[in-house]
């Protein structure tokens with residue numbers, strides 16, 4: 001491959017126009033780099049561009065879920081404590097105006113190939129329509145849910161109604177009044193959809209394989225000038241994120257569950273419950289995710305709360321079983337608003353697909369081992385090839401033409417959850433082996449984005465052109481990821497955290513569970529140590 005002309009050359013090509021991508025575009029331009037941002041969507045927002053299904057909303061509170069730049073938050077007010085997806089798209093539009101992003105962005109551009117040119121230390125990247133880019137750095141900000149998952153049921157193409165994955169929800173809202181609607185899947189998406197669609201469809205059927213141990217969201221609508229907290233407290237909140245396990249302003253209680261008396265423990269649980277948000281998950285006793293007895297105690301409290309909200313004893317047992325179905329909080333926690341009450345409505349049915357699995361999709365609907373259900377709409381909320389799928393679908397080839405799919409065929413290997421040995425000048429954020437989806441999008445975007453910008457500045461200062469994670473550093477990072485994961489209860493539960501939601505995918509901990517403080521200090525240590533954990537040329 002030949003070097004490129006001055007005109008075509010980019011210091012960095014950024015892929016993905018969500019929180020990560022727009023942050024890097026801003027920071028790198030400020031530091032004088034020639035940068036281009038591309039996205040397969042037709043506007044900013046990343047996951048919020050795609051997630052426009054009824055009820056889609058974030059499950060982190062603001063101001064946790066926004067950038068820490070005072071130039072933004074001083075002029076932005078939210079309508080709700082947990083904003084909906086339209087409000088998040090409005091926020092991106094506001095950020096675009098403030099940071100002047102659009103002039104360096106190309107939309108409707110899916111990256112289908114990226115090949116590293118070892119001779120010139122450049123990435124040659126191909127986008128849809130054959131467009132070529134040549135960049136020193138390839139910065140992947142494709143998020144953890146860029147690749148949809150639809151199970152391979154036969155007959156999907158025969159269905160006469162509408163069969164849709166929720167992240168392709170049409171911009172023109174379909175009218176579901178008087179319609180028979182199914183949702184398959186009870187992850188965060190399925191729960192949010194069920195709450196909404198059960199209110200409009202004439203018949204609504206939810207297909208559940210595993211109960212979602214969802215927590216009350218406790219949404220708040222802000223009135224007048226009201227916001228989640230006074231703006232003068234924002235800087236402290238942003239500063240403190242790095243001190244909390246999940247990157248929030250709250251942290252685990254520094255006590256174990258059974259150190260408290262049953263009365264005191266109940267009082268504590270009630271307080272956490274009342275607060276809503278992720279408090280019953282990430283602000284609870286420090287041993288809840290690590291010790292079986294502690295975990296069961298939390299489940300029993302949850303179960304008692306939920307069971308009394310469901311009238312039908314049969315449904316109660318499917319939704320909140322007497323026997324704990326899996327580790328509490330070991331699948332990604334979802335936040336609900338009236339989810340359990342919908343099962344008391346006459347137009348709502350719940351199908352337990354563990355006891356009556358889906359056999360096929362038919363012309364008229366869904367056939368389970370028990371019966372054929374008829375629908376006008378089937379919404380397939382079966383999730384994503386999460387965390388790694390988005391990265392692996394881009395045709396990335398590193399040194400000696402090695403495909404990333406080949407490098408990761410027996411398991412994911414990264415350094416700091418951001419770089420891969422054999423793939424120089426390539427960084428990604430919000431991917432595997434980082435605190436992804438534990439620590440939220442904007443927080444990771446800033447911490448990981450600052451690291452990338454710091455690394456690029458370091459290279460520029462030394463006049464170097466190639467940076468690559470060392471294989472030994474990568475190996476040790478993998479060990480650390482596994483050490484933290486296996487000290488917790490999470491690996492015992494099937495979930496996308498472990499890659500088990502995709503048939504054939506390697507079962508492995510995909511998320512760094514050392515917590516944000518440990519992760520943050522690893523990034524700091526690497527930068528302060530002049531990136532000695534990377535080969536530099």
Ligand code: N01
Nearest residue numbers: 057058059151185186187188189190209210332381382383
């Ligand atoms: O996907 P999921 P999601 N037959 O993988 C079921 C974030 N998010 O889109 O649990 C029948 O969680 C599957 O069943 P099981 C958030 O981080 C955030 O809901 O594997 N069912 C499960 O119930 C979240 O965790 C927000 O047994 C099948 C469901 O489909 C992540 O995105 C909103 C099946 C998939 O759940 C992904 O959430 C939305 C089959 N063959 C998403 N295959 C907020 O901010 C799968 N399922 C609130």
